[in-house]
Amino acid sequence: MISISKLLCGLDAESDGLRYDAADESAADQITERKQHRPVVVWNTTKQCNLYCSHCYASADTETIPGELSTAEGKALLDQLADFGVPVVLFSGGEPLVRDDLPELVAHASDAGLRPVLSTNGTLITEENARELKEAGLQYAGVSVDGLPERNDAFRGKEGAFDAAVRGIEACLDAGLKTGLRYTITERNAADLEGVIDLLVDVGVDRFCFYHLDYGGRGKGIVDADLEPAEKREAVRRLCDLTREYHDAGEEIETLLVGNYADAGYLIEYADRQLGSDHAERIRAYLERNGGDPAGERVADVDPVGNVHLTQFWQGYSLGNVRERPFGDIWSDDANPLLGALRNREGRLTGRCADCQYRSLCRGGSRLRALTVHEDLFAPDPQCYLTEAEVRGGEQVPL
Amino acid sequence: MVEKATRTEEAAPRATTERRFEVFVREAADEPLEHVGTVAAPDPDTAHEEAGKLFAWYARDVWVCPSGETHRYSTYSLAGEGDEVEADSGGDSDDRAPPEPRVYEETEGTPEVGDGA
Numbered sequence: 001m002i003s004i005s006k007l008l009c010g011l012d013a014e015s016d017g018l019r020y021d022a023a024d025e026s027a028a029d030q031i032t033e034r035k036q037h038r039p040v041v042v043w044n045t046t047k048q049c050n051l052y053c054s055h056c057y058a059s060a061d062t063e064t065i066p067g068e069l070s071t072a073e074g075k076a077l078l079d080q081l082a083d084f085g086v087p088v089v090l091f092s093g094g095e096p097l098v099r100d101d102l103p104e105l106v107a108h109a110s111d112a113g114l115r116p117v118l119s120t121n122g123t124l125i126t127e128e129n130a131r132e133l134k135e136a137g138l139q140y141a142g143v144s145v146d147g148l149p150e151r152n153d154a155f156r157g158k159e160g161a162f163d164a165a166v167r168g169i170e171a172c173l174d175a176g177l178k179t180g181l182r183y184t185i186t187e188r189n190a191a192d193l194e195g196v197i198d199l200l201v202d203v204g205v206d207r208f209c210f211y212h213l214d215y216g217g218r219g220k221g222i223v224d225a226d227l228e229p230a231e232k233r234e235a236v237r238r239l240c241d242l243t244r245e246y247h248d249a250g251e252e253i254e255t256l257l258v259g260n261y262a263d264a265g266y267l268i269e270y271a272d273r274q275l276g277s278d279h280a281e282r283i284r285a286y287l288e289r290n291g292g293d294p295a296g297e298r299v300a301d302v303d304p305v306g307n308v309h310l311t312q313f314w315q316g317y318s319l320g321n322v323r324e325r326p327f328g329d330i331w332s333d334d335a336n337p338l339l340g341a342l343r344n345r346e347g348r349l350t351g352r353c354a355d356c357q358y359r360s361l362c363r364g365g366s367r368l369r370a371l372t373v374h375e376d377l378f379a380p381d382p383q384c385y386l387t388e389a390e391v392r393g394g395e396q397v398p399l
Numbered sequence: 400m401v402e403k404a405t406r407t408e409e410a411a412p413r414a415t416t417e418r419r420f421e422v423f424v425r426e427a428a429d430e431p432l433e434h435v436g437t438v439a440a441p442d443p444d445t446a447h448e449e450a451g452k453l454f455a456w457y458a459r460d461v462w463v464c465p466s467g468e469t470h471r472y473s474t475y476s477l478a479g480e481g482d483e484v485e486a487d488s489g490g491d492s493d494d495r496a497p498p499e500p501r502v503y504e505e506t507e508g509t510p511e512v513g514d515g516a
């Protein structure tokens with residue numbers, strides 16, 4: 001997760017407290033040293049969802065699946081995560097609000113010392129359950145919207161989904177819950193970026209997370225809907241420009257990029273051209289501490305039946321199951337050769353990543369995309385949008 | 400006298416979208432097989448292919464076994480739930496039950512573990 005607003009406009013990003021990236025948390029008093037080395041854990045609490053989105057990484061469906069973790073097992077899992085020093089648990093799905101015990105689980109997480117945050121499609125949020133979740137200790141709700149109304153509803157498979165999500169966002173904001181947008185950028189909705197931000201700023205949203213498409217779950221089936229690298233570059237540039245325009249107009253919106261660490265290199269290039277080399281160097285120094293692509297290190301995922309994954313998008317492979325071993329033991333199992341390789345991946349990267357000047361900031365980007373497209377765990381991320389000149393360094397190319 | 404460990408069968412499914420296969424790899428002929436997780440796949444050949452992409456650089460042998468046909472007995476239980484079953488010690492006398500090495504650092508959900516003392 002890379003905060004455009006923080007890096008370009010120096011905002012004190014809320015994500016320091018909510019974020020996925022451990023290095024950022026060094027500034028937050030309540031986050032201990034140990035927690036900096038522990039992953040943020042996404043828990044897909046159920047496979048059931050009231051929508052059917054075409055890019056859903058969890059391949060969510062209309063029904064629950066046999067063997068989803070019970071309330072008691074969920075609480076035991078949360079205790080394990082807290083004992084292991086996990087800083088943040090992200091309740092996800094499916095749609096987590098279809099679980100009646102969600103407030104109970106959120107309260108348990110909060111009491112155990114975890115920061116509970118929520119990823120939801122927003123359409124089931126009411127004034128009542130928003131208040132209940134806030135009282136249970138929920139710290140943040142990320143609501144998925146993927147375009148202006150018509151496009152969002154087509155993507156999400158339900159007419160009225162956009163309006164329902166906005167009502168959910170309003171209910172969260174009324175309950176005093178920090179609330180932000182989650183937006184997965186594809187070629188179907190890239191044109192709506194500015195429109196959605198403008199519309200939701202009016203609703204009161206000030207945090208916007210833009211996800212690059214990862215190739216897991218149903219996302220794997222829509223690789224073709226991903227932007228071409230040049231289009232991706234253009235979309236990120238527009239977000240950088242827009243963030244600065246809002247900032248210059250006195251609106252302190254927070255904009256973040258998730259899921260493609262070529263963004264790290266691009267932001268440095270952007271700052272170098274637009275804000276000067278000193279600013280670019282400060283960004284570089286900050287991102288050096290950030291750690292690059294987090295798969296297998298700073299983010300983990302537990303699916304509805306307890307399988308532990310390297311990221312929430314990488315559902316095809318599981319390291320083990322929390323019904324067999326405690327989460328911490330699975331995550332710390334150095335005997336797993338894949339886990340070891342991912343945690344020491346820099347020396348294994350091939351192709352242009354091997355010689356890239358941003359390799360230590362990016363770490364080759366998404367290993368899942370490399371695996372999906374090249375069938376090679378250490379091949380370059382096919383969605384790296386930096387030019388050859390930027391990868392090599394030493395000469396400036398147009399932004 | 401060695402206290403006999405009590406294990407519980409944990410029979411919950413592992414599949415979320417399609418079948419899952421337990422993956423075992425061996426790095427060299429004189430090494431034991433290691434369990435390295437599971438992959439989702441419709442059949443053993445695809446499971447081998449998927450596992451191969453992840454471990455081919457490392458492993459001499461890759462075995463895949465259907466997760467749904469694996470019976471798992473353990474002294475560990477996530478929330479202390481489930482039916483208890485007696486460990487199969489290979490005989491009918493406690494005296495012949497072999498002492499079992501255990502790691503006791505994790506205590507959550509492992510109330511049934513005998514400490515061998």
Ligand code: SF4
Nearest residue numbers: 353356362364365384
């Ligand atoms: S070339 Fe590789 S390491 Fe460099 S920015 Fe692109 S994906 Fe990252």
